[in-house]
Amino acid sequence: MNAKAGPLTPSEIDVEEFRKVVRSRRSIRRFTDETIPADVLDDCLELATLAPNSSNLQPWEFFVVQSPELRKKLATACLNQNAARTAPVLIGIVARTDTWREHARQALAQWPEETLPGIVEKYYTRIAPIHYNQGPLGLLGVAKKTAGLLVGLTRPVPRGPYSATEMKIWATKSTALAAENLMLALRAHGYDSCPMEGFDDCRVRKLLNVPRKGLVVMVLAAGRRAENGVYNRQYRFDKQTLVHYL
Template identity: 80%
Template sequence: MNAKAGPTSLPEIDVEEFRKVVRSRRSIRRFTDDPIPEQVLEDCLELATLAPNSSNLQPWEFYVVQTPELKAKVAHACLGQNAAKSAAVLIVVVARPDSWRDHARQALKDWPEETMPPIVEKYYRKVAPIHYNQGPLGVLGLAKKAAGLAVGLTRPVPRGPYSHCEMKIWATKSTALAAQNLMLALRAHGFDSCPMEGFDECRVRKLIKLPAKGLVTMVVAAGRRAENGVYNRQYRFDQRQLVHYL
């Protein structure tokens, strides 16, 4: 992907094709032996990284497990689920609540235009180092929370993240959006996926040599769906129960 590419005009979009992608995406429990072509996998991962994310700090990483021996071990750590055992590839989707400082510096360094708007430069140089920094033992976060409670009595203010725990939530929200992009991209290419939360995180972390502060958000099994890959008919609760118009 060319990070310095300029803006382009909006393409024509066929909503029915998008609807087909969304409606045909299912959590697939069994895959065929067909591999995912390298160029397809690379495209899906690029589309994943185009997901919206907080302050464009991109707090995610993707560990693509393809080698048979390691894939078998990760599948075992995923409790031996059929989706994990039969997948062509396993993608460990990781949230990085600790990468914000380096990524803020990188945003300044890699800005894609000749001139960076002053407000953007100020944000990455001054605002982000205060907003996301929790300080030793979370002391700065507690101070920011107290200040936010006081100022918030008279006007709207950002409410957090105020702790290392809230930073984990912050990173996970953006990472989950990237994972959804990844799964929809796979479906658009004619492949499928299964996002798995059932895994032994300690074992997965050890197998992929994950840095200490990385969080395994999910393990995505990917491949071409087998005929018996869908276990049950899809259903959702009544939309009126869950959508509220105010």
């Protein structure tokens, strides 16, 4: 087993198994009453956190709701969508724009190799604190943007994140990848999900006790699909109009 690359060599990976998982994942709108076993749910959340993420700063959090009382309230806040009303588990998937500093510290403290490369130490102690910090009233962000515009005239430079809004996009990108890992992991275990952005953000935040700088990227309904849980056949637009080989 190669600890760096993971246990599997390419020849051990079966693309058809992957295809089965991806192709059978659907957004399920009605679930059975069956609960998801704790070990399965835990494994899916673990696999979710293996998603690629910006600078390995892991800017996500998962708020898992299983109690009937809180689920009912949360389903109401999810506009009483069938998926939310029937799912035995609802998971608030939250992006955090404010954990990067502490996570940069943890990235160094938990570095998994014997020696910490100088470049890694430099990144988390000197570069990240400037790159992700927008400063009081976002003024550092404005200064970085201005400097970037000038220096960018003659050479490639990073073009952000330069504001609180860009930090939200930054955190959401990685969190959405974790959400997809979670959905696929559930499917691989034989369970199903429905990602939902149709919810009352204020009410969901309050019910889940989401920190001020947390952004509810989606609420995921999860469980076992009911027979009438798929509303229509899956379809996608013509790939030729959306994929550009340059």
